[in-house]
Amino acid sequence: MLNKCWVVIPAAGVGARMQADRPKQYLPLVGKTVIEHTLACFLEHPAVVGIVVAISEGDPYWAELTATTLSEWENVYTAPGGRERADSVLNALDYLANTLQVNADTSVLVHDAARPCLSRPDVDKLLAEGMEETAGAILAVPVRDTMKRAQLDTQRIAHTEERNGLWHALTPQMARLGVLQDALTHALQMGLSVTDEASALEQFGLHPILVEGDARNIKITRPADLALATFFLMEAANTSHFTQ
Numbered sequence: 208m209l210n211k212c213w214v215v216i217p218a219a220g221v222g223a224r225m226q227a228d229r230p231k232q233y234l235p236l237v238g239k240t241v242i243e244h245t246l247a248c249f250l251e252h253p254a255v256v257g258i259v260v261a262i263s264e265g266d267p268y269w270a271e272l273t274a275t276t277l278s279e280w281e282n283v284y285t286a287p288g289g290r291e292r293a294d295s296v297l298n299a300l301d302y303l304a305n306t307l308q309v310n311a312d313t314s315v316l317v318h319d320a321a322r323p324c325l326s327r328p329d330v331d332k333l334l335a336e337g338m339e340e341t342a343g344a345i346l347a348v349p350v351r352d353t354m355k356r357a358q359l360d361t362q363r364i365a366h367t368e369e370r371n372g373l374w375h376a377l378t379p380q381m382a383r384l385g386v387l388q389d390a391l392t393h394a395l396q397m398g399l400s401v402t403d404e405a406s407a408l409e410q411f412g413l414h415p416i417l418v419e420g421d422a423r424n425i426k427i428t429r430p431a432d433l434a435l436a437t438f439f440l441m442e443a444a445n446t447s448h449f450t451q
């Protein structure tokens with residue numbers, strides 16, 4: 208499907224670093240849950256054919272969403288979460304390929320449920336620059352701070368990393384369904400560290416492109432991030448930045 212894509216949302220984490228009473232993707236944020244803000248960016252996007260959300264077995268919160276916010280949406284599916292984020296993503300990709308019979312050349316965007324501040328212009332920019340890119344594409348922001356490498360067994364500085372050419376990887380990360388399935392399967396079978404889709408693609412010999420995105424597309428990881436996300440979403444609501 209030309210210029211169309213599917214979206215995978217890994218949402219099966221427990222959010223341990225958040226130290227909350229529920230997984231962080233279900234925490235309240237500016238009038239709804241974190242994951243509802245995340246999904247909103249894709250539900251009405253004309254290029255998005257459908258969404259597969261990887262949720263943990265026995266997730267007690269998802270059903271509430273399907274009964275309310277998502278009750279009108281027929282193109283939202285679920286797949287089982289896995290031990291690690293990469294396993295959850297691969298399960299969702301396998302669901303796309305095997306259950307929904309989505310063509311292997313179809314583009315897929317993988318976006319963390321815990322990144323609710325993604326803007327529509329950033330999605331459009333990634334699609335525009337990544338749709339024809341067979342090696343994949345990711346949203347990223349150049350590093351601003353000086354980066355230090357710690358000594359292995361102390362909290363002392365070993366050396367300063369070269370900052371030029373260093374980027375923070377964000378999501379969505381985009382690739383063709385078949386290529387990403389093969390890359391993730393290969394990486395996991397080899398026991399390689401896979402913390403994002405691009406690292407699997409790199410280990411598969413590919414060099415995805417870096418698409419500069421908005422630094423406000425933060426991942427809610429620790430308690431302080433929720434206040435920051437609240438500020439960004441309120442700011443966006445007042446400037447319609449996220450709805451252009």
Ligand SMILES: Nc1ccn([C@@H]2O[C@H](COP(=O)(O)OP(=O)(O)OP(=O)(O)O)[C@@H](O)[C@H]2O)c(=O)n1
Pocket residue numbers: 216217218219220221222223224225231232261288289290291292293295296319320321322426427428
């Ligand atoms: N086995 C896992 C682990 C993580 N995720 C998802 O991947 C995204 C990014 O992961 P992270 O921020 O690490 O979330 P958690 O693993 O929940 O956080 P923590 O490491 O603090 O437990 C989140 O949307 C999370 O729900 C997932 O789908 N399956």
Ligand SMILES: C[C@](O)(CO)[C@H](O)COP(=O)(O)O
Pocket residue numbers: 292319375376377378402403404426
């Ligand atoms: C995918 C990611 O958000 C890109 O920065 C990041 O790697 C997720 O890491 P986490 O440890 O699973 O939060």
